[in-house]
Amino acid sequence: MGNWAELPEDLLVLTANKITLFEDFLSFSGVCRSWRSVAINDNFKGSEQIPWLMLSDKDKPDERQFVSLRKGGVIRTVNLPEARGKRCLETLGWLVTVAEDGEINLLHPFTRVQINLPHVTTFKHYQMRTFDKNTSFISKAVLSSRPEESEDYALVVAYGDSGYVCFWRPGDMSWTDVRISLLYFRDIIFHGGLFYGVVGRAFVFAFDVWGPDPTRTWIALQAPVMYTGGGMKEQLFIVESKGVLLMVIQDLSIPKFRDDRYYVPGGTNRSRVDYRTPRFQVFGAALRGKGEWAEITSLADNALFLGDNASFSVDASRFPGIKANCIYYTDEYWEFRKQGGVLRHTGIYSLEDGSKSPCYEEESLNPICPPLWVNPSSF
Structure with missing residues (x-):
C-alpha cells in the first residue's frame, strides 16, 4: 500500500x-x-448536517465537548474560553453568549469568530434585578440567516420574566423591541422572510423586521382548538418542517427521585433522579389558506430537535443514527434546583409509541449553560 x-x-x-x-x-x-x-x-x-450535542462545561471551563448522535460519543473537544462562565444559546451554528456583566456576543464555536452585540442595558425593559447569570434572562435567540452568508441578517431574542421580544441588525447600536399585545413568548423561529413566535396560550404572532413598520406584530394563527393547557408546567415550541408550521407541546413533569420523593424548591433531596416519560403533542398548520391546526400523530421520516436553541427539523432518512418520527429534547428544570445547580438531561421521545430513550447519559447541574443542540458549520 x-x-x-x-x-x-x-x-x-x-x-x-x-x-x-x-x-x-x-x-x-x-x-x-x-x-x-x-x-x-x-x-x-x-x-444540512446532523446536529451535535454541546455539553455543559465541566472540569475544564475553557473547553466544550461535542457529542455525535451518529457515533454515540464525544467527537470533538474545542478550546472556547470566550464562552467561559456565560449563558449560551444556539442558532444556525452560532452561539449567543451572555456574560455576567451584561455583554452579549455572537460566537462561532469552531472558528472562535465573535460579533459584538449591544449591551443588555439597551433592552427597553432591562432591569438590574431581573438580570443574573444564573437565570435565563435571555431565553431564546434566533438568527434569520448565518452571518457568514449574508450581511443583511437579523437576530431576535426573547428576554425578561415576561418574555419581551426585541431584534438587532448589523449596524444597530441598541436592541429594538417589537410591539406585542400578549406577553411571554415561548419560542421563536424564522421562516419565509418572517419571524414567528408562539405566545401565551399558544397564539402564533408574526413580525417583519425588514418591513415598513418592523416593530408591528399580528396574529398569524389562533391557538389549536384541541389545546386546553396554558400552565407553567408546559413548554411550547414552534418548528418549521417541509413548509408546515408545527407546534409542539411538552408536559414538563416534576422530576421524580428514586426514593419516590419529589424535589421542591429549597429542599435538600440529593437522591438520584428517575424521569417520568414526558408527553408531547404535535399540531401542524399550513401558513397559507385558513391556517387551521390539526393534530399530527406521525412525523414520518422527520425528527425534531427542541431545547435551549432555535428548534428545527431534520430529515432522518438522510442521516444514519437519527431516529425518524422522534423528538430529541433537552429538559430543563430552572425551578427545581439541586445541589446548587439546575437539573437537566437529554432524551429521545418516540411519537409512535410514546416511549423515551436516553440520548446521552449525562445529568447536567450547570446553572448557566445547559446542553445545546448545535448545527455544525465550518465557516
Whole structure:
C-alpha cells in the first residue's frame, strides 16, 4: 500500500468535495498534513448536517465537548474560553453568549469568530434585578440567516420574566423591541422572510423586521382548538418542517427521585433522579389558506430537535443514527434546583409509541449553560 500522504492534491480535493457530513470532513482533515491542507471551506460541499450535542462545561471551563448522535460519543473537544462562565444559546451554528456583566456576543464555536452585540442595558425593559447569570434572562435567540452568508441578517431574542421580544441588525447600536399585545413568548423561529413566535396560550404572532413598520406584530394563527393547557408546567415550541408550521407541546413533569420523593424548591433531596416519560403533542398548520391546526400523530421520516436553541427539523432518512418520527429534547428544570445547580438531561421521545430513550447519559447541574443542540458549520 502506498503512502496516503503522497496522494496527488487534485485527488484529495476531489475526495473532499464528495464528503457531505461535517464530522467526516473533520476526520478527513486529521489524517495528515497534506490532507489537512485541502480541508478548507471551499472544498466542503455539505449543506444540512446532523446536529451535535454541546455539553455543559465541566472540569475544564475553557473547553466544550461535542457529542455525535451518529457515533454515540464525544467527537470533538474545542478550546472556547470566550464562552467561559456565560449563558449560551444556539442558532444556525452560532452561539449567543451572555456574560455576567451584561455583554452579549455572537460566537462561532469552531472558528472562535465573535460579533459584538449591544449591551443588555439597551433592552427597553432591562432591569438590574431581573438580570443574573444564573437565570435565563435571555431565553431564546434566533438568527434569520448565518452571518457568514449574508450581511443583511437579523437576530431576535426573547428576554425578561415576561418574555419581551426585541431584534438587532448589523449596524444597530441598541436592541429594538417589537410591539406585542400578549406577553411571554415561548419560542421563536424564522421562516419565509418572517419571524414567528408562539405566545401565551399558544397564539402564533408574526413580525417583519425588514418591513415598513418592523416593530408591528399580528396574529398569524389562533391557538389549536384541541389545546386546553396554558400552565407553567408546559413548554411550547414552534418548528418549521417541509413548509408546515408545527407546534409542539411538552408536559414538563416534576422530576421524580428514586426514593419516590419529589424535589421542591429549597429542599435538600440529593437522591438520584428517575424521569417520568414526558408527553408531547404535535399540531401542524399550513401558513397559507385558513391556517387551521390539526393534530399530527406521525412525523414520518422527520425528527425534531427542541431545547435551549432555535428548534428545527431534520430529515432522518438522510442521516444514519437519527431516529425518524422522534423528538430529541433537552429538559430543563430552572425551578427545581439541586445541589446548587439546575437539573437537566437529554432524551429521545418516540411519537409512535410514546416511549423515551436516553440520548446521552449525562445529568447536567450547570446553572448557566445547559446542553445545546448545535448545527455544525465550518465557516
